[in-house]
Amino acid sequence: xxxEKDISRRDFLKTTGIAAGTLVGGGLxxxxxxxxxxxxxxxxxxxxxxxxxxxxxxxxKAKMFFMNQRDFNxxxxxxxxIFPEDDLGPGAKGLDVPYFxxxxxxxxxGSNSKEYMHGxxxxxxxxxxxxSRLTRAEIFKQGVQKLESEAQNRYKKSFNDLDGxxxxxxxxxFQKGEVQMSGVTSALFFTLLRAATLEGAYSDPIYGGNRNxxxxxxxxxxxxxxxxxxxxxxxxxxxxxPNSLGSH
Amino acid sequence: xATTLPSVDVVTVGVGWTGGIVAAECSKAGLKVVGxxxxxxxxxxxxxxxxxxxxxxxxxxxxxxxxxxxxxxxxNRNMKALPMRQLGSFLLGEGLGGAGTHWNGMTYRFLPYxxxxxxxxxxxxxxxxxxxxxxxxxxxxxxxxxxxxFDKFEKTTGISGDDKNPFSGKxxxxxxxxxxxxxxxxxxxxxxxxxxxxxxxxVPSANVSEVYKNPDGETINACQYCxxxxxxxxxxxxxxxxxxTVVPTALKTGNFDLRYNANVVEILKQGNKVTGVKYVxxxxxxxxxxxxxxxxxxxxxxxxxxxxxxSKIGERYDPATGKGTLGRNYCYQILPGAVGFFDEQFNxxxxxxxxxxSLDDYNGDNFDHSDLDFIHGGNIxxxxxxxxxxxxxxxxxxxxxxxxxxxxxxxxxxxRSFGIGAQGASMPHKENYLSLDSVYKDAYGxxxxxxxxxxxxxxxxxxxxxxxxxxDIMKEMGAKTVVPNAEITDYNIVPYQTTHNTGGTVMxxxxxxxxxNNYLQHWDVExxxxxxxxxxxHNSGYNPTGTLGALAYRCxxxxxxxxxxxxxxx
Ligand SMILES: Cc1cc2nc3c(=O)[nH]c(=O)nc-3n(C[C@H](O)[C@H](O)[C@H](O)COP(=O)(O)OP(=O)(O)OC[C@H]3O[C@@H](n4cnc5c(N)ncnc54)[C@H](O)[C@@H]3O)c2cc1C
Ligand code: SF4
Numbered sequence: 001x002x003x004e005k006d007i008s009r010r011d012f013l014k015t016t017g018i019a020a021g022t023l024v025g026g027g028l029x030x031x032x033x034x035x036x037x038x039x040x041x042x043x044x045x046x047x048x049x050x051x052x053x054x055x056x057x058x059x060x061k062a063k064m065f066f067m068n069q070r071d072f073n074x075x076x077x078x079x080x081x082i083f084p085e086d087d088l089g090p091g092a093k094g095l096d097v098p099y100f101x102x103x104x105x106x107x108x109x110g111s112n113s114k115e116y117m118h119g120x121x122x123x124x125x126x127x128x129x130x131x132s133r134l135t136r137a138e139i140f141k142q143g144v145q146k147l148e149s150e151a152q153n154r155y156k157k158s159f160n161d162l163d164g165x166x167x168x169x170x171x172x173x174f175q176k177g178e179v180q181m182s183g184v185t186s187a188l189f190f191t192l193l194r195a196a197t198l199e200g201a202y203s204d205p206i207y208g209g210n211r212n213x214x215x216x217x218x219x220x221x222x223x224x225x226x227x228x229x230x231x232x233x234x235x236x237x238x239x240x241x242p243n244s245l246g247s248h
Numbered sequence: 249x250a251t252t253l254p255s256v257d258v259v260t261v262g263v264g265w266t267g268g269i270v271a272a273e274c275s276k277a278g279l280k281v282v283g284x285x286x287x288x289x290x291x292x293x294x295x296x297x298x299x300x301x302x303x304x305x306x307x308x309x310x311x312x313x314x315x316x317x318x319x320x321x322x323x324n325r326n327m328k329a330l331p332m333r334q335l336g337s338f339l340l341g342e343g344l345g346g347a348g349t350h351w352n353g354m355t356y357r358f359l360p361y362x363x364x365x366x367x368x369x370x371x372x373x374x375x376x377x378x379x380x381x382x383x384x385x386x387x388x389x390x391x392x393x394x395x396x397x398f399d400k401f402e403k404t405t406g407i408s409g410d411d412k413n414p415f416s417g418k419x420x421x422x423x424x425x426x427x428x429x430x431x432x433x434x435x436x437x438x439x440x441x442x443x444x445x446x447x448x449x450x451v452p453s454a455n456v457s458e459v460y461k462n463p464d465g466e467t468i469n470a471c472q473y474c475x476x477x478x479x480x481x482x483x484x485x486x487x488x489x490x491x492x493t494v495v496p497t498a499l500k501t502g503n504f505d506l507r508y509n510a511n512v513v514e515i516l517k518q519g520n521k522v523t524g525v526k527y528v529x530x531x532x533x534x535x536x537x538x539x540x541x542x543x544x545x546x547x548x549x550x551x552x553x554x555x556x557x558x559s560k561i562g563e564r565y566d567p568a569t570g571k572g573t574l575g576r577n578y579c580y581q582i583l584p585g586a587v588g589f590f591d592e593q594f595n596x597x598x599x600x601x602x603x604x605x606s607l608d609d610y611n612g613d614n615f616d617h618s619d620l621d622f623i624h625g626g627n628i629x630x631x632x633x634x635x636x637x638x639x640x641x642x643x644x645x646x647x648x649x650x651x652x653x654x655x656x657x658x659x660x661x662x663x664r665s666f667g668i669g670a671q672g673a674s675m676p677h678k679e680n681y682l683s684l685d686s687v688y689k690d691a692y693g694x695x696x697x698x699x700x701x702x703x704x705x706x707x708x709x710x711x712x713x714x715x716x717x718x719x720d721i722m723k724e725m726g727a728k729t730v731v732p733n734a735e736i737t738d739y740n741i742v743p744y745q746t747t748h749n750t751g752g753t754v755m756x757x758x759x760x761x762x763x764x765n766n767y768l769q770h771w772d773v774e775x776x777x778x779x780x781x782x783x784x785x786h787n788s789g790y791n792p793t794g795t796l797g798a799l800a801y802r803c804x805x806x807x808x809x810x811x812x813x814x815x816x817x818x
Contacts (some may be wrong), residue, residue: 129334
């Protein structure tokens with residue numbers, strides 16, 4: 001971007017504020033996305049504009065929700081067990097899935113803001129679905145701490161210091177609902193964790209996961225393509241380089 | 249205090265497919281129409297960044313905001329109903345276009361058998377085929393009577409299709425546009441079906457195959473097979489929906505006033521007529537009364553029933569006594585099928601919402617049920633709607649749900665596996681119904697709609713039989729592993745199934761069997777109409793909107809007639 005444009009953008013923000021509706025075009029929308037990311041000032045706006053992180057812009061890889069590194073590492077290790085690195089490509093960690101989940105927990109997803117969260121809360125049958133009084137943010141926070149206390153109970157070690165097999169054993173216990181949690185079952189926490197891991201691996205990189213679109217690349221999913229009208233009838237499988245919504 | 253607004257001829261509650269059709273036809277006929285839509289304005293221009301699976305397909309960005317309103321659910325009367333706190337089994341619409349903005353567009357006509365299901369079932373199999381707990385009834389209108397309205401809806405929406413279905417009711421016209429493109433996957437299915445002496449045809453599609461101008465002068469563009477269709481709006485204006493067809497048609501007349509953020513909370517009644525509706529402006533919080541000569545409920549199955557119940561119009565169904573018609577005959581659909589795993593790779597990620605090949609050999613009464621313990625059946629199809637990576641992680645049986653093996657298998661089979669699916673018809677049962685919840689409330693203080701529903705023996709038998717037929721086809725297609733869908737037990741509101749809810753405000757030939765007559769006019773209140781799939785006396789083995797669109801045109805005709813003559817239309 002030219003310095004001139006940079007200045008006008010900065011002036012624009014100074015004089016009109018971010019909520020101004022008149023200049024909404026592709027550029028500003030990019031800017032608004034950037035504005036919601038960690039980092040500072042105009043540089044962040046440019047970061048949003050280009051959709052890729054550069055050295056000087058600061059990285060979106062920072063915690064918005066988890067408050068300490070231990071908890072974040074537990075999340076990282078647990079998701080990596082669910083979706084591990086292998087010869088096909090990166091796992092949850094390499095795809096930045098933990099950052100994706102962390103950022104989601106800090107927003108609407110974490111606060112269940114589009115869901116019915118009024119009481120009374122009853123336990124319900126499995127056919128009646130999610131009935132917890134807790135938000136996803138609360139469930140993840142408790143769940144991650146429970147992964148830790150379960151590790152301490154079983155092995156007198158931090159979850160982060162366990163070997164893979166031990167982690168799997170604990171995750172399996174969560175999956176089966178065998179770990180006591182408050183206001184929610186460990187099985188529901190595990191279901192959320194597994195789903196969020198896949199969401200982070202395969203959502204558009206604009207959300208901070210699926211780093212470098214490698215999740216899509218492994219799977220053969222081309223992401224955002226405008227049209228397949230000329231390929232849909234082709235008898236051959238089409239290998240298409242993926243494209244993100246952030247790359248136009 | 250509510251502000252009373254100037255009176256109009258017609259008010260519709262909700263502006264999706266049904267509201268849009270009623271608004272277009274009434275405003276073209278010169279009536280002044282107000283459309284009250286609880287959601288926001290939206291359209292093609294808002295879908296430029298729509299290829300976002302996470303936002304739209306997983307987090308349901310353009311669907312109903314449940315923090316304001318949901319339903320409660322239980323499997324049977326002995327359970328405590330609890331709120332559906334998150335969307336799952338079905339995806340309710342909100343905003344201009346309703347669920348029709350993010351539908352697939354498969355646009356079928358129900359079978360002639362459906363409209364006379366009671367008469368024809370009794371005739372073929374005697375009066376006790378299913379037993380007295382099933383509340384089968386004729387619809388009060390035959391296929392042939394509805395044919396002109398089917399034709400009209402197909403022309404408005406430009407449906408793409410071939411005319412190769414031998415089981416279709418009589419058609420007065422071919423489909424307005426030619427069929428969608430054939431793909432390698434679909435060809436395989438077609439060939440296998442033919443080998444098995446079945447009768448495949450292209451799914452009738454509202455993702456239009458070529459640029460089409462409808463009789464009202466609205467243009468629908470050509471589908472690009474972009475693979476982000478089901479659960480998404482179309483960035484090309486190529487998926488027929490109310491906001492690109494009937495809504496602009498209504499607005500062009502100058503007779504249609506469309507108000508957003510307008511949540512209707514009550515139908516106002518005086519004596520044996522309604523006088524209008526009360527609504528809340530969800531932005532300002534103000535209350536308004538919109539007087540109207542005719543009120544048309546077009547707010548989908550649940551809210552059509554709910555608004556009648558909270559406004560105390562009609563007798564609510566009581567399963568203990570069998571009395572009352574409001575809330576009765578709630579039906580859904582069951583999903584038999586079979587998944588196939590191949591070593592060959594397919595372009596599964598390409599597709600369109602209604603791209604597919606289907607067959608009706610096992611639908612309706614198209615096959616003999618003498619030795620079977622169920623009636624009806626389902627349309628069996630292979631569709632290529634575009635699978636996406638978060639939602640689609642197929643793995644052969646016995647693969648763990650996470651870890652290295654899961655990753656490997658789900659990545660390998662993402663492009664090497666697909667399912668043949670059927671839409672199993674659903675028969676009304678005396679224990680499946682809609683009522684008002686006595687505990688939980690919506691954001692406006694009204695009780696939530698309560699759903700009491702479970703699968704029945706009829707469903708279980710049908711599911712098993714049709715899954716085996718789907719598996720036969722999958723084997724013939726050469727899949728190396730074929731897995732028929734697991735037998736069904738209890739209905740579960742968590743996993744997505746279909747947004748094909750029906751019943752509750754049933755149409756009928758006689759007042760004692762339903763809520764509305766065959767003009768969708770309320771049996772007790774002549775200036776009140778209610779149209780939705782809630783009008784269906786049972787659910788067939790197809791997607792509902794082709795039949796629903798026809799009923800909406802029928803309803804609109806009724807409203808125009810009534811506005812001239814008054815009185816009961818039947
Ligand atoms: C993912 C998906 C795929 C589908 N695919 C198909 C398909 O392939 N083929 C098919 O036939 N059908 C399909 N359907 C179903 C189809 O979308 C519906 O049958 C159709 O949209 C119903 O139209 P309607 O007008 O009855 O209701 P809606 O489209 O839901 O419109 C009702 C409107 O009323 C508004 N409303 C509700 N309550 C109030 C109130 N109190 N006050 C004011 N406004 C209110 C809502 O906001 C909404 O906009 C699909 C649905 C979904 C969700
Ligand atoms: S598949 Fe076709 S109709 Fe559907 S969203 Fe894409 S272009 Fe539009």
